[in-house]
Amino acid sequence: MPDIKIKRELLMILLELGKSSHPSEFLALLIKNGDTIDEFELAPGTITGSSSARYQPDMMPLGTGISGSAHSHPSGAIRPSDADLRFFPAVGKYHIIIGAPYTEDDWRCFFADGSPCSVEVID
Numbered sequence: 001m002p003d004i005k006i007k008r009e010l011l012m013i014l015l016e017l018g019k020s021s022h023p024s025e026f027l028a029l030l031i032k033n034g035d036t037i038d039e040f041e042l043a044p045g046t047i048t049g050s051s052s053a054r055y056q057p058d059m060m061p062l063g064t065g066i067s068g069s070a071h072s073h074p075s076g077a078i079r080p081s082d083a084d085l086r087f088f089p090a091v092g093k094y095h096i097i098i099g100a101p102y103t104e105d106d107w108r109c110f111f112a113d114g115s116p117c118s119v120e121v122i123d
């Protein structure tokens with residue numbers, strides 16, 4: 001059994017966001033309906049500078065249904081950074097990291113503690 005499901009269409013949009021934001025990061029919040037992540041919101045507090053898309057907690061009240069996050073690593077390293085691990089628990093349980101070059105294989109999902117989360121991509 002996968003830990004979570006995600007709509008292929010949504011995943012494709014996230015990969016595209018990663019590509020179009022490169023070499024900056026993007027940060028989105030994931031919304032889960034039932035057992036499937038099928039919506040996202042771009043984080044309004046996102047700093048789209050060259051360094052990082054660091055989340056600004058006081059700029060963004062979390063809406064209901066927010067279950068996690070997705071962000072890109074332009075470096076291509078698909079693993080949570082120390083900063084990610086501090087940030088994840090504040091935003092939910094499921095966290096997708098997308099790495100350059102942003103193909104269908106260039107992403108992984110992690111729980112808030114950084115352990116791997118298995119995902120089933122559904123059509």
Ligand SMILES: [Zn+2]
Nearest residue numbers: 073080081084
């Ligand atoms: Zn990160």
